[in-house]
Amino acid sequence: VTEAFASLQPVQDVGTAHRLRLIRKLESIAKISPEERQAVLALPLRVREYGDAADIVREGESPPDSCLLLEGFLCRYKMSAGGRRQILSFHIPGDIPDLQSLFLDVMDHSLGTLAPSRVAFIPHVTIHAMLRDFPNLAAVFWRETLIDAAIFREWLTSAGRRTAHQRVAHVLCEVYVRLRAVGLHDGAGFNMPATQAELSDALGLSAVHVNRVLQDLRRSGLIRSHGKRIEIVDWPRLQQAGAFDPTYLHLHQGRPDV
Amino acid sequence: VTEAFASLQPVQDVGTAHRLRLIRKLESIAKISPEERQAVLALPLRVREYGDAADIVREGESPPDSCLLLEGFLCRYKMSAGGRRQILSFHIPGDIPDLQSLFLDVMDHSLGTLAPSRVAFIPHVTIHAMLRDFPNLAAVFWRETLIDAAIFREWLTSAGRRTAHQRVAHVLCEVYVRLRAVGLHDGAGFNMPATQAELSDALGLSAVHVNRVLQDLRRSGLIRSHGKRIEIVDWPRLQQAGAFDPTYLHLHQGRPDV
């Protein structure tokens, strides 16, 4: 709602810890050489802070840079005729949610926060230069956008052919696995900043129904939740309830020779 | 059902007309230089014919090549728990439906025919070599996979937040615009090989409901159809009925300087 926080001054210095988040992410989907690692760490970052429910890029715009999420929780979304929102993806620290704008100049959807977030902007020209100098990094970034597409396919399958129970269980499994892949989980649980209304916009359900399904999952002993934290009590059964198969996340695979 | 046709001998000679189909497609989304054009035309193609309802690649496999659709109609799909099918995308001649397998070695979905089709296989190693020699072509192919993802986003929005009427109208608009972009439309109409049952698997609806919605669209004077041919009678109203905005197809845009 409020974009007041977004008006803070851009900050120039970013801790190495934040930069390593991107490395960690890239390494979760491909192998990175020391030189490539250096190149990524050398990327110039312009950092901005956003409050809750703030838009970072809007449908129709042509942003000159892509952004890297450092801290917080983002989503991409579209508004459909009738003012209904469809959330297309969730994004965790280390993700580059609008990498596609590198080659698609007009945004066909919006990018916004679901929690107060710290975001780093990287000019397209800089990324292009890096990818030209390090062709293997181009392969890694391309692969990243392909995994992005694979997740859309999975969500489409959920929205089209899975029951409400399956959808809710499935998305919880996905977020947990993705957080775990970059070490941002919390034991058997994780921090889930999205509200039930936001979850419903992601799953194509009503908020009321999401609420009821979550209660079912709790009653059945699959999950537990206090506030924003979700704890997975019975992973095998949750996975089964959501028909969750992590193959589509394409994690931990070697890079093909390019 | 039958895969008998698939066992035909691979053919080596492909008419230039078929090769130009890919050029036409690429030119619908980016600019191609004469040298790049030559490189694409020089790609070695191994052609195979498939019957109706045949699988070309299956979920879980790791194909050594990508395929280019020369003639016919393909779809990508997933089977969800419970044996329900979700069709993820339709593909028309000129498309390379499994380009993502260039960097994602395990298929997370299947690719099959919705009509008798002629398909050309291109080894990944060959494509990689071409992309290395022509970096701008790499940008074009990358862009192609990004548009692929944009279409998934749009379909997800349909499945999640659009009514049955909107979904049906929307997909008809999309197929028409995509066919028209490569000159494969037929005046104000086009050939739609998918059955109503297949349409329903793409839209996340039942076949019965798709049938009723199509009747509504015909009664309302938005479309007409004889057999597999669909004619668009009132484009503005069809577009409005489907809340269709072609931006997400990212057609006819120049290539950014790389």
Next chain:
DNA sequence: CGCAGATTTGAATGCAATCAACACTGGTGG
């Protein structure tokens, strides 16, 4: 404490699914 956002609950409604026939169509073989 008070307020706004979020979650929860209950009741009624509705869109689309399901079930079950029936009609049509194009292709095949007798």
Next chain:
DNA sequence: CCACCAGTGTTGATTGCATTCAAATCTGCG
């Protein structure tokens, strides 16, 4: 040439999952 047949399209009746509407808690926070 026609009968057959499987696949496709069409129709009607019923069911049900999820939505909508409305209101009551709960929670965090200034």
